Amino acid sequence: MSLPPFEVVVADHGPTVLRICRAMVGAHDAEDVWSETFLAALAAYPRLEPDSNVRGWLATIAHRKAIDQIRKTNRGPLPVERLPEAPGYSGEPAPRDDDLWDAVAALPTKQRGAVLYHYVAGLPYAEVGQLLDSSEAAARRAAADGMRALRSTVTRETS
Amino acid sequence: MTFERDILTRLGEHDDESVESMARLHARLLEAASSEDLLDVAYRVLDTPVGSLLLAATAMGVVRIAFDAQGHDAVLDDLARRVSPRVLCAPSRLDPAARQLDEYFSGRRHRFDLPLDLQLAHGFRRLVLGRLTDLDYGSTASYAAVAAALGSPKAVRAVGTACATNPVPVVVPCHRVVRSDGSAGGYAGGAEAKRALLALETANRA
Numbered sequence: 001m002s003l004p005p006f007e008v009v010v011a012d013h014g015p016t017v018l019r020i021c022r023a024m025v026g027a028h029d030a031e032d033v034w035s036e037t038f039l040a041a042l043a044a045y046p047r048l049e050p051d052s053n054v055r056g057w058l059a060t061i062a063h064r065k066a067i068d069q070i071r072k073t074n075r076g077p078l079p080v081e082r083l084p085e086a087p088g089y090s091g092e093p094a095p096r097d098d099d100l101w102d103a104v105a106a107l108p109t110k111q112r113g114a115v116l117y118h119y120v121a122g123l124p125y126a127e128v129g130q131l132l133d134s135s136e137a138a139a140r141r142a143a144a145d146g147m148r149a150l151r152s153t154v155t156r157e158t159s
Numbered sequence: 160m161t162f163e164r165d166i167l168t169r170l171g172e173h174d175d176e177s178v179e180s181m182a183r184l185h186a187r188l189l190e191a192a193s194s195e196d197l198l199d200v201a202y203r204v205l206d207t208p209v210g211s212l213l214l215a216a217t218a219m220g221v222v223r224i225a226f227d228a229q230g231h232d233a234v235l236d237d238l239a240r241r242v243s244p245r246v247l248c249a250p251s252r253l254d255p256a257a258r259q260l261d262e263y264f265s266g267r268r269h270r271f272d273l274p275l276d277l278q279l280a281h282g283f284r285r286l287v288l289g290r291l292t293d294l295d296y297g298s299t300a301s302y303a304a305v306a307a308a309l310g311s312p313k314a315v316r317a318v319g320t321a322c323a324t325n326p327v328p329v330v331v332p333c334h335r336v337v338r339s340d341g342s343a344g345g346y347a348g349g350a351e352a353k354r355a356l357l358a359l360e361t362a363n364r365a
Contacts (some may be wrong), residue, residue, distance in 0.1 A: 018184070
């Protein structure tokens, strides 16, 4: 067992990590956070254990980079109020995230993090809790609450 | 549980927009990786008359050239294991190599002028590769002759192994080493590719 070429990591996980970034910091900053994440990941990659959860590892880095980005742009806590339809400042159209991703982005910070890191990135609740400065139990509750909120969105869509 | 599966499936889907974003982000990653000295192995694929060639380079030079028959994915995995896992598709670093190979396959180039990184060849095999670059365009030598020229006339089989494991075929012309009876002998890219290269060189010999 050995590490695949980093190109494979980008191809396999790049799009999902981009959507995680969008949900965390909005469309405008998502590409900056993605770029910081993958550059940091590339630097650290040779030291990654070959059988690691690569997506979870990337999400952990993305979480740190998102916090850096939010501090840098001095916008206070995660800018939920700008989401989900903030257009890019550079004149690019806002990504056409489907309603589900909009709903994820609109979740309260801890629920959003718990859903993204556990359900999308596949991290165990203990690690999700560490990322969110919560206990494992609190992370589990936040993920359950987040999924319940998403379920009501989906139910509204289909009804 | 079906609800969770449904959510997971939908969160895992990629839209066209994210595909476009990925092309842009990939280019940006390459630029940053180059300037931070993190692009350990760059590669690209080049279409040639002997099939698509995988070209890979380190900062030192061209480290690997591989034929279709060798399996490009397997070769990239091998590079990740033996050189560095920091492997990215970065065509621009291979531009000089691609240009010279294009010229070679059109018969206009008889000698390559490229920095090489021969870290994948060791010991006697590396000595053999050094000797092969002396073989002129359009000429051939037998495995036995190459062994004799290296002062190891009994190392005919070792010369064969060195040719078979040449990490940078075409550029280091192991295709110019043939059997003593004049038949082409084996080749990493297949016997047909070897004959095609020899025919190309015969046709364009000065």
